[in-house]
Amino acid sequence: MSANSAAAAPSAFERDARAANAHHGEIRPSEIAIGVLIGRTAEFFDFFVYAIASVLVFPAVVFSFADPVTGTYYAFALLALAFVVRPIGTAFFTWMHRRYGDAAKLTTALFLLGCSTIVIGFLPAYASVGTASVVTLIVLRVGQGLALGGTWDGLAPLLAVSVPENKRGWYAMLPQLGAPLGLLVASALYYFLITNLTQDDFLGWGWRYPFFVAFAVNVVALFARLRIVVTENYREMFERGELHPSPVRQTIARNGRNIVIGAFVPLASFALFHMVTVFPLSWIHLNNEPVSRFLLIEIIATVFGVVAHIASGPLADHYGRRRVLGVCAGAIAFYSCLAPLLLNGGTIGETIYMIIGSVILGISFGQCSGALAANFPRSQRYTGSALTSDLAWLFGAGFAPLAALAIAQNLGLVFSGAYLLSGAVVTLLALLVNRRLAASAL
Template sequence: MAEAAAHSAPLERDARVVNTRGDHQVHPGEIAIGVIIGRTSEFFDFFVYAIASVLVFPALVFPYLDRLTGTLWSFALFPLAFIARPIGTQIFMAIDRRHGRGTKLTIALFLLGTATCTVAFLPGYAEVGGWSAVLLAILRIGQGLALGGAWDGLPSLLALNAPQERRGWWAMVPQLGAPLGLIIASGLFAFFLGTLSPEDFLSWGWRYPFFVAFAVNVVALFARLRIVVTPEYTELFQSRELTPSRVTATLKAQWRNILIGALAPLASFALFHMVTVFPLSWVALFTREDITRFLLIEMAGAVLGVLAIIASGLVADRVGRRSLLGYTAAAIAVFSGFAPQLLAAGPVGETAFMFMGFILLGLSFGQSSGAVTNNFPKRARYTGAALTSDLAWLFGAGFAPLAALLLAQHLGLIAAGGYLLSGAIATLLALGLNKELARRMA
């Protein structure tokens, strides 16, 4: 890390020299490019690990267990990144205050890329026994710590530079990284699954997507530094619009806003895993469907998700971001009552579930980021937004694959829908609390 920090200044200088515009202005469209590239790289790392949790780790790390139990243990390691993420935020906010945002971002993304890439070299249970699971857990924690430090404030900068009447449109931009990252990750795994024998895939083919992660993170680092080192961003930083405050102090002063902000997107975050990781595990464990084919369905669904996220920006600017979140949470509650059971209805049912789920996910997820973060005062906005994101992912997504698979195993697919319903209720409750808090403060 110290070596990465030492090289941060040259990276910042190169990014500034190569990319600074002649008019020295930061435009929303330029910020959007950095945001999309950055979020795509993060979600690519996320989905590469998630897909491997279903297709690889049960056989590689837990071969002594039956397939279902091995997958459950693999999913038990999954939330470690989300648990570590708030800790990473606290560590990297301290680095941000002492050494600057460029240093923080450089260390975080190098750590993220290194932790993800190192998974490619993971020895299996046959080579090192139980240490295989221990090593995977350590690397997963490393991913979480890095994600806590990868918060760059670019979504906040984008919001500050967006016209008031287009806030919904620009709010959806960071969310595009999720389906784009899924498309790339699923495409890589589909390619290797479709071209290699099962033995070759489990031996070495699955490792290549993890190699790609480091290169993707290097590209993302430069794209994000290209924005965060501009004089305009520095001016906003110095004016306390995007100043890193101490995590403990922010939690103490802003705990209500952080809690409400973390609960508000739970409907979309729960649905996020119910149409990505969970259905892949269900199809792999309980059906005879071709996994390559299902990954292609997931990619097609992600394309619909991209279009739905874009549509969410248009709709939100007409009806309001909070209203759209409320409407989609109610729709997710309805969806939870019947849709998961489509996974047991064969290829047509699976496709219907995925396509409907991704459309609904795009509309809700597109406006789930920062819907209530305007409640934060300027001094706490930067750190408060990071903590809100950390806790939202922890509560809404971290345990989703494990919880949904356990519920489906013991009580059927309809019980997995109960997890979705709980997220929808949490979102509606948070939006109501936020409205009441705003009324009292008026």
């Protein structure tokens, strides 16, 4: 650890976290895993609150000057903007980590994320302030994207590679479980608001409450994660180089090939991520089907997804992570051919579409974090995994809702599956290349 890092004055949050650790004693690995899960669930809840609003709120409130389809295009473009600027946030917060320490970095990043999120809840409508509404949302979305680059704590890949080999799949799954849990809570919250408010009340003030809740959740997550990064276990791993934030330029120069290949390995999973969450909701909404009904379907399907996420751990430990990801990529390719037909199949078709997609996503996404870290040397695993994750989200998920909706609107819903199919093909190719590059089995 650098002298600057060691000399950095602890924040009030950090002092409270140290006090909690002193009171409760040494944190066990299971507690670390729970802390990671809480942090990732908070991040994904924040993400899905914004993503669902991109379908149900922003086209009508911020982009009301455009027709509903065009307004949704604009909203999805801003959704992707966070993924575009996230690598910049990673570079900045890596520098901050090296200079001021991990706790200062994490506190600053989550403070920026929380403030950007809660201010969105106070965003004035376009009808009130005109273009200023759009500009403000752009600035706040950039703030969220930059902050996400600093929330990386390195513990997800660390859990996947630092535990006994026969448990790596299980520990790789735990951080990823935050995705379905975050979606479950966000969908349930919006479902409650939509079913209990008139449309005017929901678009007038009801939609703002999820952003306020997200801010509160981020505060809880900050303390949970600070409890991890101020422990002696974490400090020891840091000193051994396992969590050392190597300079971004150096990491890219020495591991550029691994970063690129690693970013494409989970591409199918990340593309499917939006194809069973945000995109179908936009399709249902734009076709004037009951949104509340589909949100209920999404909630039910996500429960299946949670079970599949949990099951991915034992499956990866038994069959190997690379094999599980390869089989899932094949399943995603097959699913991409049937998915458009199911989504157009009414309530029964939509339910089957969501449940099958959520199960495949659960198994594949549950093992993505471990795949990102395997090829990096320990001294550069922290920054290398962060950059790989940034690029994977950018290429695989960032533009998925916009691309799928544009394809479906202009060519027909059946062609939207082509986007998902391309992701599956790229993942299979990347797995073949990654197999030759990996120094050891995933």
